[in-house]
Amino acid sequence: xxxxxxxxxxxxxxxxxxxxxxDGDAAxxxxxxxxxxxxxxxxxxxxxxxAILLTHHHADHTGGVAALQQTWPNLxxxxxxxxxxxxxxxxxxxxxxxxFAQALVMEVPGHTLDHxxxxxxxxxxxxxxxxxxxxxRVFEGTPQQMLASLKKISQLPASTKIYPAHEYTxxxxxxxxxxxxNNPVLAIRSSRDQALRERDQATxxxxxxxxxxxxxxxxxxxxxxxxxxxQYSEQPFSDEATTFALLRAWKNQF
Numbered sequence: 001x002x003x004x005x006x007x008x009x010x011x012x013x014x015x016x017x018x019x020x021x022x023d024g025d026a027a028x029x030x031x032x033x034x035x036x037x038x039x040x041x042x043x044x045x046x047x048x049x050x051a052i053l054l055t056h057h058h059a060d061h062t063g064g065v066a067a068l069q070q071t072w073p074n075l076x077x078x079x080x081x082x083x084x085x086x087x088x089x090x091x092x093x094x095x096x097x098x099x100f101a102q103a104l105v106m107e108v109p110g111h112t113l114d115h116x117x118x119x120x121x122x123x124x125x126x127x128x129x130x131x132x133x134x135x136x137r138v139f140e141g142t143p144q145q146m147l148a149s150l151k152k153i154s155q156l157p158a159s160t161k162i163y164p165a166h167e168y169t170x171x172x173x174x175x176x177x178x179x180x181x182n183n184p185v186l187a188i189r190s191s192r193d194q195a196l197r198e199r200d201q202a203t204x205x206x207x208x209x210x211x212x213x214x215x216x217x218x219x220x221x222x223x224x225x226x227x228x229x230x231q232y233s234e235q236p237f238s239d240e241a242t243t244f245a246l247l248r249a250w251k252n253q254f
Contacts, residue, residue, distance in 0.1 A: 005100050007123065007163065009202050010041045015167045016060055017204065019125055023100035026050045030118070030125045031165050035064030039071060050099055054079030054086065055127025056115040061165060078105075080114035090116060108153065110146025111136035117153070123161045123205070126153065131164045132206045133189070134172030135217040137252065143245035147220065154218055158209035169193050169203035175254045176216050179228045179247070185213040220244045 009017040012034040019030040020041060027047040031054060032038045042049055049072045054062055057080065065085040069075050078096055081089035090096070094105035096118070103118040108129045117126040128136035129149055138146050173190045180186060189210065193203040211218050219225045220243045230237045233246045 031061035032064035033060040035067035056112040108149035110141040132169030147244040161205040
């Protein structure tokens with residue numbers, strides 16, 4: 001039986017969340033783009049940093065690693081092999097054993113080619129691959145790779161909590177409503193998340209079941225999404241991969 005740990009978002013920059021997993025006085029941080037708010041939180045909560053997990057190489061996810069390694073000597077840093085500061089390179093199927101939990105590494109390329117996610121028994125830390133009601137921009141990979149990565153995530157248990165690295169949910173919901181205006185789950189989610197943001201609270205974590213019901217990028221096999229994309233792009237529907245690519249292009253312009 002896996003130990004239950006708590007997860008807290010530490011805010012960085014304008015919309016990044018650095019997730020802190022903790023159990024007792026042990027802490028693990030995911031994607032520390034900035035060391036200062038992390039060290040402040042650890043000091044405030046009297047926590048000992050045990051490890052860092054990195055999802056990909058972008059600076060807003062890795063920028064605090066060197067400073068944290070200085071503060072916490074011999075700190076294990078797990079992540080893709082090409083990232084500066086990584087001490088334990090991971091790949092598809094790697095198992096990470098922390099003092100309070102175990103994680104399985106999933107390769108989820110698309111946003112970047114080196115992108116990974118960390119799957120715990122009830123939680124997925126997915127960086128910039130999957131967002132609340134959206135997905136990451138396809139910078140280095142292809143739309144086909146991103147679609148395959150999202151489909152891989154979709155196979156996880158529906159109750160899995162989803163921990164993306166950015167607070168993009170409201171903007172993503174506006175787009176989702178433009179694509180699928182008649183989806184009742186979107187209307188409920190939109191009003192709930194709007195209220196959370198008005199109170200300056202996080203819309204995250206989400207759940208996979210909620211994403212499957214309301215995130216257009218996980219719903220490209222649905223007729224409603226395919227028809228909306230065909231109408232917007234003025235192209236006849238061909239296949240799911242084309243639908244996904246056109247949907248992502250639409251979001252980029254939205």
